[in-house]
Amino acid sequence: MQALPRSRLLRFVEQGFHLARRAVARYSSKFSKRRYTLHQHIVLLCPKVRKNATYRTLLDERIEMPRIRRAIELEKLPSPLTLCKAFNRLDMAVWRVLLHLSVALLPTNGVVSIDASGFDRSRASKHYTKRARLTIQRLKVTLLVDTRANAILDLHVTTIRKHGSKTAPSLIKRNTGKVAIFFGDKGYDDQKIRALAREENLRPLIKHQEFLSLHKAWNARLDAGPYGQRSQNETVNSRLKLKFGAFVRSRRWWKQFRELTIACFTHNIDRSL
Known part of the structure; x- marks a missing residue:
């Protein structure tokens, strides 16, 4: 046989x-x-x-x-x-080590993008929550994604509406050896992030909030360059939700964090196959 x-x-x-x-x-x-x-x-x-x-x-x-x-x-x-x-x-530390090891399976190039997305903390249907007028709490998940291999380098999960300028520094500091160019949208327009990136020898390509005509000109120049690669992060966010669901099954917040880290680790192994 x-x-x-x-x-x-x-x-x-x-x-x-x-x-x-x-x-x-x-x-x-x-x-x-x-x-x-x-x-x-x-x-x-x-x-x-x-x-x-x-x-x-x-x-x-x-x-x-x-x-x-x-x-x-x-x-x-x-x-x-x-x-x-x-x-x-x-522990969460074990899953972070596994996520770090899984990145080595993919051909990364150091050009990374950061973006956040929401995951529901309940499996109730959208129709039911709308009819019952329920408010479902969400997790804010910020992913650091390599734009070449669509590999998830790191993630930050929070149960509150923390601004992107507060979550980005920790992701940058943890991954300085893996990042050369750093993409971000207007939600990460913060001088502290730019300064931190330059201190770590990274090139920050982050769009500006358009308060002046000069900001519009800077953004237009970014659009003409490699900034379009930032959309790979949105692709990965969409892929995670389609494959693993836009919600978490666990009920406790620390289990929810681990569940999302396992999903990122699983995503990297799938990409390597």
Whole structure:
């Protein structure tokens, strides 16, 4: 019988398992029961976000996927509660390290763009919320995206309406070695951001608020140059919402932050395939 080809899902799992081995230790502590490794937990949590599924649905599918289980050395499936506890145990720092490692899989060029988008904190339908006159709280997610590979270099998530000039500095400082040119729209028109970018040897290409005719001329010159690449960030924001949903399933804010970081990590691995 002819051997089956390696599916995209299998390659995704193998790549995620490889990165998980580089990012974290095999077990969470010396007191671990050692039934499952942290690497296996990470690789099981990523497809959950990738398919926007529940724990039970994910594990039910894995029963019929022997090649996937073999790829992550999983002999026995964990219970949904075990995966839920693993999600709580894996800190945000672990997912940031995994996101950093996933960027190396893609051919980035240092030309990055920053933009923000909103994700709903509830799965209620738009029709229901409008009829019931409900207000759904949103997360503001700011992405730093490489314009060549559409790779997500970093993200900032907040539950409040924080202005872009307050979130951009932390993203710039964390990614100085990966950025050469920095695109931003008028929401990031702040002299402090420009000064910080120049201190870090970056070239800021940020549109000005048009208070003077000189500002309009500067913006027109930007439009004639490579500024159009900034739209790649909007493409990535749209792609995340189409693939993983425009909402988060988790109920607590710190879980919501992790869920979005997993989505960015998953997006990078998908791009590398």
